[in-house]
Amino acid sequence: MSSPAVSLPRRSRSSLATRLRIAGGILVSVIFLFPIYWMILTSFKDQVDIFTTPPKFFFTPTLAAYVEYMKRADIVNRLVNTIIVAAGAGLLSIVVGTMAGYALARVRLRGAATFGVVILLSRGVPPIALAVPMFLVARKLGLIDKHITLILAYSTFLIPYVMWLMRSFFMSLPRELEESAMIDGCSRYGAFFKIIVPISLPGLLSTLIFSMILAWEELLFALVLTSRHASTIPVAIAGIAGDTVNGANWAALTAVGTITVIPVVVFALLVQKWLIKGLAEGATKG
Amino acid sequence: MGTVQIRDVRKSYGALEVLHGVSIDIEDGEFVALVGPSGCGKSTLLRMIAGLEDITGGDILIGDRVVNDVAPKDRDIAMVFQNYALYPHKNVRDNMGFALRQRRVSRSEIQRRVDDAARILGLEPLLDRKPRQLSGGQRQRVAMGRAIVRDPNVFLFDEPLSNLDAKLRVQMRSEIKELHQRLKTTTVYVTHDQIEAMTLADRVVVMNSGIIEQVGSPLELYDHPASLFVAAFIGSPPMNFLEGDFLDATTFALADGTRLRLPTADPKGRQRATIGIRPEHFTIAETGWPATVSVVEPTGSETQITCRLAGKVIRVLIRGRTATRPGETIHLAVAPDLVHFFDAAPVPAVAEMEDVA
Numbered sequence: 001m002s003s004p005a006v007s008l009p010r011r012s013r014s015s016l017a018t019r020l021r022i023a024g025g026i027l028v029s030v031i032f033l034f035p036i037y038w039m040i041l042t043s044f045k046d047q048v049d050i051f052t053t054p055p056k057f058f059f060t061p062t063l064a065a066y067v068e069y070m071k072r073a074d075i076v077n078r079l080v081n082t083i084i085v086a087a088g089a090g091l092l093s094i095v096v097g098t099m100a101g102y103a104l105a106r107v108r109l110r111g112a113a114t115f116g117v118v119i120l121l122s123r124g125v126p127p128i129a130l131a132v133p134m135f136l137v138a139r140k141l142g143l144i145d146k147h148i149t150l151i152l153a154y155s156t157f158l159i160p161y162v163m164w165l166m167r168s169f170f171m172s173l174p175r176e177l178e179e180s181a182m183i184d185g186c187s188r189y190g191a192f193f194k195i196i197v198p199i200s201l202p203g204l205l206s207t208l209i210f211s212m213i214l215a216w217e218e219l220l221f222a223l224v225l226t227s228r229h230a231s232t233i234p235v236a237i238a239g240i241a242g243d244t245v246n247g248a249n250w251a252a253l254t255a256v257g258t259i260t261v262i263p264v265v266v267f268a269l270l271v272q273k274w275l276i277k278g279l280a281e282g283a284t285k286g
Numbered sequence: 287m288g289t290v291q292i293r294d295v296r297k298s299y300g301a302l303e304v305l306h307g308v309s310i311d312i313e314d315g316e317f318v319a320l321v322g323p324s325g326c327g328k329s330t331l332l333r334m335i336a337g338l339e340d341i342t343g344g345d346i347l348i349g350d351r352v353v354n355d356v357a358p359k360d361r362d363i364a365m366v367f368q369n370y371a372l373y374p375h376k377n378v379r380d381n382m383g384f385a386l387r388q389r390r391v392s393r394s395e396i397q398r399r400v401d402d403a404a405r406i407l408g409l410e411p412l413l414d415r416k417p418r419q420l421s422g423g424q425r426q427r428v429a430m431g432r433a434i435v436r437d438p439n440v441f442l443f444d445e446p447l448s449n450l451d452a453k454l455r456v457q458m459r460s461e462i463k464e465l466h467q468r469l470k471t472t473t474v475y476v477t478h479d480q481i482e483a484m485t486l487a488d489r490v491v492v493m494n495s496g497i498i499e500q501v502g503s504p505l506e507l508y509d510h511p512a513s514l515f516v517a518a519f520i521g522s523p524p525m526n527f528l529e530g531d532f533l534d535a536t537t538f539a540l541a542d543g544t545r546l547r548l549p550t551a552d553p554k555g556r557q558r559a560t561i562g563i564r565p566e567h568f569t570i571a572e573t574g575w576p577a578t579v580s581v582v583e584p585t586g587s588e589t590q591i592t593c594r595l596a597g598k599v600i601r602v603l604i605r606g607r608t609a610t611r612p613g614e615t616i617h618l619a620v621a622p623d624l625v626h627f628f629d630a631a632p633v634p635a636v637a638e639m640e641d642v643a
Contacts, residue, residue: 174371182337182358183363184359184384
């Protein structure tokens with residue numbers, strides 16, 4: 001609707017512009033995708049093929065790194081842990097953060113704006129400064145090496161993030177939607193859950209995806225707060241990369257990296273269709 | 287009972303009072319328009335009736351019940367918003383049935399009432415569409431449909447036609463009027479457009495800066511404006527105003543010394559006054575106030591003449607056509623009972639912003 005119609009006399013010019021745009025798009029994609037391509041390529045190489053100069057693009061692929069590390073680093077268990085923690089932290093943050101964001105956007109409260117800014121500013125503290133206090137608290141509560149501990153720890157930075165994203169989304173919705181619902185027989189909670197949440201689903205979903213990815217790849221808190229039982233994939237990768245005894249096993253490192261990326265890609269592809277469909281609904285215009 | 291009583295209602299935001307004690311009695315079945323320039327408090331008052339704004343002082347009664355602390359959902363009102371506020375994720379049928387579903391009305395009853403409303407408003411072919419698939423006028427109709435399926439005590443309209451183009455606005459205006467004549471539901475209608483207020487309402491409440499200037503039937507306001515503000519606000523094209531001094535009962539001297547003979551004396555005998563004459567009340571005569579024609583605008587049924595009298599712009603509206611040309615001098619006359627007298631004061635800016643929207 002908003003894209004201007006291409007008029008005939010301008011066709012040659014705009015087709016050149018289109019080509020340039022496509023070329024630019026390809027360039028950017030290559031820059032972003034090459035490291036991932038290289039990682040996947042490396043994961044199928046034999047240790048001797050990895051450090052050749054010039055690098056080898058053609059070689060006999062091997063699954064050795066996958067097979068070996070599946071056993072050694074307890075990858076399946078870590079994968080399950082990562083899924084539990086990412087899903088748990090993502091869902092908890094989306095529920096709490098969305099409601100907080102709605103309150104900040106709509107409810108007239110004295111000092112609400114200040115409150116919101118303070119929550120955001122708390123994110124200015126470097127995570128490393130929080131890691132040790134968090135470890136001490138977790139140990140006192142007997143929560144070391146538990147899923148719930150990571151879920152709560154991740155929520156401390158995900159909730160402000162969700163809250164601020166959803167707050168601006170809610171502010172872009174016309175107030176009259178809730179007012180109309182409240183006149184139609186809803187309480188404020190009813191208006192929120194029956195009208196605002198369904199309309200916000202596309203925004204909620206993309207925020208949820210980003211939150212889960214942030215939790216998925218988090219290393220520092222996972223390193224500090226877990227040891228064996230609840231340890232996640234990034235911790236395993238860090239372990240391989242920082243293996244001072246045997247030296248970094250690059251094939252193993254990239255194999256685990258590839259395994260880490262696959263669920264994210266599959267998940268994104270699964271929700272993408274739905275996400276675009278949701279966006280096409282044109283939620284905000286009554 | 288669909289009466290609405292507004293008793294000395296006040297509204298403050300912090301230290302800023304925006305409504306300074308407003309009282310209106312609205313009878314069952316009456317159509318009342320709240321009209322005034324933006325910022326006059328008309329929408330705030332409507333939102334207070336709806337329960338969307340707290341009441342700082344005074345009482346609002348719907349029926350016999352004080353509703354100051356009653357939630358919007360329990361006031362048995364329906365409201366049509368300027369931007370319609372249709373639920374974008376629900377189709378037309380579910381939009382219209384939503385309020386009934388909240389009230390746990392049976393499925394078959396909802397179906398019947400939605401179908402009835404859709405038939406009245408000509409929405410039957412659109413029931414399965416989403417709001418984004420509707421034109422502006424159709425959305426407006428759905429918003430009204432959503433209100434009428436409720437069969438509420440009171441309808442509240444907040445500038446419902448402002449988002450429509452001029453032609454559609456006129457059409458929807460008569461549809462709203464027809465709907466009211468059919469349903470006879472008490473209606474409070476907020477607009478900044480005095481023509482909308484005049485054509486729709488049984489009674490018009492003219493508001494300005496948080497107070498009521500005048501309440502009356504459309505023709506009462508037109509014939510007997512109680513203040514300069516109402517005189518300037520009601521009528522299109524707006525009333526002409528001249529400020530000056532009375533030399534004797536009927537001799538009126540303007541600032542530049544021009545003397546005008548008035549057909550009648552000021553009943554209040556002021557020394558200094560602002561007189562007002564509507565454009566359509568002037569006649570072109572053999573003798574009278576001399577004015578130089580600057581623009582002639584024929585529309586077929588009538589002709590608007592803009593002229594200058596002692597340097598002041600005067601608009602004259604005459605029935606039919608005229609041979610008058612720009613540059614000519616015409617003589618203006620007015621009947622005695624059509625001259626309005628007010629305390630001398632600058633003319634409110636509303637007269638100038640006529641029909642901007």
